[in-house]
Amino acid sequence: MAGVTLDTVRKIYAGNVEAVKGVSLSIEDGSFCVLVGPSGCGKSTLLRMIAGLETISGGEVKIGDRVVNQVEPADRDIAMVFQNYALYPHMSVYDNMAYGLRNRGTPKGEIEKRVKEAARILAIESFLARKPRQLSGGQRQRVAMGRAIVRKPQVFLFDEPLSNLDAKLRVQMRVEIKRLQRALGVTSIYVTHDQVEAMTLSDKLVVMSGGQVEQVGTPAEVYRRPETRFVATFIGSPPMNILPGTVEGPGRVSVGGQSIAVTDMRDGLTPGSAIEVGLRPEDVQAGGVGASSLSMDVDFVEELGATQLFHGKVAGAEFIVQASTGQLPADTRKLTLAVDPENVHLFDPQTTKRLGRE
């Protein structure tokens, strides 16, 4: 087993397009790291550089203590699961899993033992003789994982492995991947654009945007204390509401003339200067009364079953509030929102960085 260390890794494509702009990251041995970000943020490129499928334009990739910049993918001791599974269509499930081992010259008995064991773990024993096209999407996904497991690699790499599955299966496979990783204890790097996958799977969550790392932390840290406005709006569903406001004084900001108390606020901000105020839809109390409150004009209501989403405007900006079903009448036109000072996030309008306590 080994961890993975990235040191100012860059990827520059022909035409001077910088896809990855100096990412430094250290992934501990045995942990599950998820790279999340919108499409084009460089997360897949980064993963492919770790896999050795893309050349590294600058910086250093280390697996364990070994610098692998110049090492062939097959010799990096990694295994990868692709979005479209990339199973060999003409080979049986057994051969698909055994192929890599055969190329490596593993003895026949050992191959059989490993494939059988992986098949048992993944419950695909009965399909071993079938061709990939005779399998359903979920089964193919398992085979792709089986192919990774039999290698007994130091690192698992997942490139959006669940994107081709339907919603129900995705949830099921997500749990299985997590369970499997826990059981095997292999360092895993997982790329996704789905923030639910990212939150549920990761020990270490890496939010990327525009080729750079925006924030690294546990899912809870990233959710509770987003370092930038991008992270704040990307993680969490529905996204965090961002309102324009001004600084009133230490621990107080005003939004559309309504004053709000804030716990996590940087000292020394000039009163009167512009600031962005972030509030999660689930953190504001609709209809409640608190230390500070905002008034909201409701446009329409989205029904989600257990909860309802009230869409409307606060101080001229779009705003969404989440409330348990039945808590408010569906024809509510005006709402008073109670805001807990603990749950207010502040961002610099220029740098978009968090203006919390140092």
Place this chain on the structure above:
Amino acid sequence: MVENRPFAQFMAYLTLAIGILVVAFPVYLAVMASTFDTATIINGNMPLVPGDQAAENYNRTLLYGGMHARQPVGGMMFNSMIMALGIAIGKILISILSAYAVVYFKFPFRKTAFWVIFITLMLPVEVRIYPTYKIVADLGLLDTYTGLVMPLIASATGTLLFRQFFMTIPDELLEASKIDGAGAFRFFKDTLLPLSMTTIAALFVIQFIYGWNQYLWPLLITTKSSMQTIVIGIKMMITTTDALTEWNVAMTTAVLAMLPPVLVVILMQRLFVKGLVETEK
């Protein structure tokens, strides 16, 4: 069409039947003519029912040839077979390798190489026949199988076909093989080749028939009668100046010339169908 109109259906079948008749009737006549003796046909009677000379005609044609062109058609068929197989297999080998290079390897002037191959599509054998003849003659390859086969092997069509097919194979398959420790040759042998089987079968049929039906090139470079191909043989049997044409022998030869391509199509058809049914979803 979903509608069910008996008259329209009848007309459709009638048109089809007429079409088939027009195409098949001459073939039928040739088969019939190969079952009579020379005299019957020369007299202008073209019977539509089989005669009793079939065994005699085929036996004589295969082993001895006609009265004037005294060259056993069996030998001609052997020559044709070598040429057709050589051309078909050679073309497939060369084009699959060049397509592999053009699609999967990055080397300087890769695009240029592809376009040069592409442009040769505009230069069929007939256009470059004199320079080709000169080269083959200088190499001393006249009246050899190598001379018959080699100049016809280069194939832009095949390269293009394989290239298009390779482009449809997802890149991830190559990447997965890389991670599985397969180098360039292993990827070709273990993944690309098995996946190309149907394309190879299709190309084999087309190129086998192309090679079998070659007329101009073998006519130019073969001088010995023992190196003649069957297509030339037919022509020789018809153009006798000083005697009556043995139509029964000519027709027997024509029927024999038809057989191998028909067999290839029928046998390869299975592979096509299998390939079509087994394509990945």
